[in-house]
Amino acid sequence: xxxxxxxxxxxxxxxxxxxxxxxxxxxxxxxxxxxxxxxxxxxxxxxxxxxxxxxxxxxxxxxxxxxxxxxxxxxxxxxxxxxxxxxxxxxxxxxxxxxxxxxxxxxxxxxxxxxxxxxxxxxxxxxxxxxxxxxxxxxxxxxxxxxxxxxxxxxxxxxxxxxxxxxxxxxxxxxxxxxxxxxxxxxxxxxxxxxxxxxxxxxxxxxxxxxxxxxxxxxxxxxxxxxxxxxxxxxxxxxxxxxxxxxxxxxxxxxxxxxxxxxxxxxxxxxxxxxxxxxxxxxxxxxxxxxxxxxxxxxxxxxxxxxxxxxxxxxxxxxxxxxxx
Ligand SMILES: Nc1ncnc2c1ncn2[C@@H]1O[C@H](COP(=O)(O)OP(=O)(O)OP(=O)(O)O)[C@@H](O)[C@H]1O
Ligand SMILES: [Mg+2]
Numbered sequence: 001x002x003x004x005x006x007x008x009x010x011x012x013x014x015x016x017x018x019x020x021x022x023x024x025x026x027x028x029x030x031x032x033x034x035x036x037x038x039x040x041x042x043x044x045x046x047x048x049x050x051x052x053x054x055x056x057x058x059x060x061x062x063x064x065x066x067x068x069x070x071x072x073x074x075x076x077x078x079x080x081x082x083x084x085x086x087x088x089x090x091x092x093x094x095x096x097x098x099x100x101x102x103x104x105x106x107x108x109x110x111x112x113x114x115x116x117x118x119x120x121x122x123x124x125x126x127x128x129x130x131x132x133x134x135x136x137x138x139x140x141x142x143x144x145x146x147x148x149x150x151x152x153x154x155x156x157x158x159x160x161x162x163x164x165x166x167x168x169x170x171x172x173x174x175x176x177x178x179x180x181x182x183x184x185x186x187x188x189x190x191x192x193x194x195x196x197x198x199x200x201x202x203x204x205x206x207x208x209x210x211x212x213x214x215x216x217x218x219x220x221x222x223x224x225x226x227x228x229x230x231x232x233x234x235x236x237x238x239x240x241x242x243x244x245x246x247x248x249x250x251x252x253x254x255x256x257x258x259x260x261x262x263x264x265x266x267x268x269x270x271x272x273x274x275x276x277x278x279x280x281x282x283x284x285x286x287x288x289x290x291x292x293x294x295x296x297x298x299x300x301x302x303x304x305x306x307x308x309x310x311x312x313x314x315x316x317x318x319x320x321x322x323x324x325x
Pocket of ligand 1: 014016021023041042043044045046047048049050059062063183216282
């Protein structure tokens, strides 16, 4: 499948009182057509900032995209004004995002229906009736019962899981090529989480779209992602197909992440091992490997030489580490 989105050497920094937070520091990745890709890492490692950068939704100041290219369908999105028409149309129809917290992304004073029909009228040029019918169709598609009645409700009349479903309907409404689901399920119970992921993966395949699942839990995406990027401290530390990463995890951080995922198929008695130590402070980072202070495998070199580049292991499997794990 052809590459739809290619992010090259993206750097997004925040100027704060005490210095510069290098939230995303030189990451490159790509998403192919119809692909489901996972972006995984601990809280604060730069997952959301990287995805918000793609849509130029970084609050500026304090944030700034200081370097990189974001090539979507042959165009570098960073050449466009953040608030210009081109970016607005990309956000409307090209790349849609489902946010972490639906209550903050839905407008509390507008009905669910109005929030859905607005985009349909604006971006797809539908008239009021067409838009309403399509909105009802989308709501049923995401599993809202009695969609033709619930469409006139307000967000607070919906449960958390239903609000997430509405967000998914909104993301799908303008036939995007890519949906970015930023930790779409953290506020919900596990059963609802699983149902929503199942729903989303099913819908993107029906819509021929690609899906980026952003999460801190490798277990959540093990079933769905075809390829993965593991992030640590603003960088990608390992990437590859799901088979390469789950079958042969190479970065000590990925191994640590896998050790704290409970598994249903495992032999009894395996202990879940939390990752020792604290996530790094992205303010004034060392040039050496940021995971070294927490890494059980580190060698002398790790504390002396700069963090290495990603190195090809085999196939599509890349790792940023000096240690042969
Ligand atoms: N507006 C801001 N001002 C200053 N620093 C910011 C701002 N937004 C994000 N950051 C910093 O950027 C870093 C990356 O944040 P980001 O939200 O991308 O993390 P994340 O990986 O999405 O974490 P989570 O899993 O908790 O959502 C964090 O260290 C955060 O403190
Ligand atoms: Mg986030």
